[in-house]
Amino acid sequence: MNRLLIETARRLIPSLSGRGWAWVFLFFLPLVGSAQVIFEARIDTLVLLIGEQRELTLDVTCDAKQKLKMPDFKPMQPLAPQVEIVDLLGTDTTLLDEGKRMQVLQRYSITAWDSTFVLLPPFEVEVDGQPYQSKQLALKVLTIPVDTVHVDQFFPNKDIQDNPFSWDDWKPVIWFLAINQLLALLLLWIYSRWRENKPLIRIIRRKAKLPAHQVAMTEIERIKSERAWTAEDSKEYYTQLTDTLRTYIKERFGFNATEMTSSEIIEHLLEVQDEQALAELRQLFTTADLVKFAKWTTLTGENDANLVNAIEFINQTKQEVDPNALT
C-alpha cells in the first residue's frame, strides 16, 4: 500500500526531488500506519542454559475492529528440535489510540533440552484471515560445563537442605493458637455462668438519689396521710416523725443523728443554726421523748403543730440541688 501511494504521488508530481519524496511519504504515513499490522516475536534471551525456562512473547498490534487469531501452543509442544513450550503464561490485550488500535501480547515459557544452536521457525498469526509471519528467532542453548581437568573427581549428590527458621512462617500458627486460648477462656467463663444459672450480662440501673429534704417530706406526707392518729398511738406517731427527722438531719448535716439522743442532736445543730431557729425543733423532740418514754399524752392539735414544725425545719434547712451539677 505504501508503494502504491508513492507511485501515485510520483505520477502526479514528477518534478519532486529526493527530499520532497520523503516529505510526501511522511505526509501519508499516518494514513498508512493506521491500517498496519505489526507482528513481532521475541525471547528475553539469546543464550539459554539447558533445561532453563525463558519467556517467549508474541506481540501483535492491529486495528481493534480486526479479527485476530493467535497461535495456540500447548504445553510440551515442540517449537523446534529439543525446544518446547512449557506453559502459557498469559495473554494481555491493551487498547491504543483511544480504542482504535489494540496490542495483544501472548507470553509462553519455553525450554530446551540439548546444547545446540537453534533457529526457531517463524510464528504465524492471522488478522482478518490474512497470515502474518514473524522473523526467525535464534537461540543458543548451553550445557553445564564439565571439569575436563579433574575427570576422576566425583561428588555425591547434595543432601536435602533445611530451610532457615523463620518466625513469619509460624506467625499464623501462633495467632490461631492464641485466638484458640481466648476462645477456650471465653467458653470456660460462659460454662461457669451456665452452671450457676446466671445471665452473661447483668444490667445494673443506678437509682437517682433523691435529696434528703425530698425524702423527708415524702415520709412526712406518708405519716400524715396514713391514718388519723389518735391519742393512744401517739407514741408510734412520734417515733416515726422523729426517725424521719433524724434521718434527714443525718443526710443534711452529716453527723450520725440516728444514733444520738435528742439533746445531742440539738447540741450538734447549734454549731450551724442559732438557738431561735431550733426552738421549735427542741420543743418537738422534747414532746416526742415525753410521749415515747414517759407515757405523755399530747393535747388536741399538738401532733399537727409538731408536724408543721418538722416541715418548717426541713424547709428552712433544706439544700437545693443544682440540676446541672454532675452526680
Added chain:
Amino acid sequence: MEVPEEVKQSQKRSFVLKVVMGVIAAVAIVFLAYALYLAIDLIH
C-alpha cells in the same frame, strides 16, 4: 399448670448459653485443627 415466668426465663437463658457455647466450641475446634494443619505442614 402454668410455668412461672422466672423458670421460663431461666430455661431460655440456659438454651441461649448452650447455643453460644456450642458455636464457640465449634469455632475453637476449627481454629485448633487449622493451626495443627499449618504446624504439620511447616514441620514437614
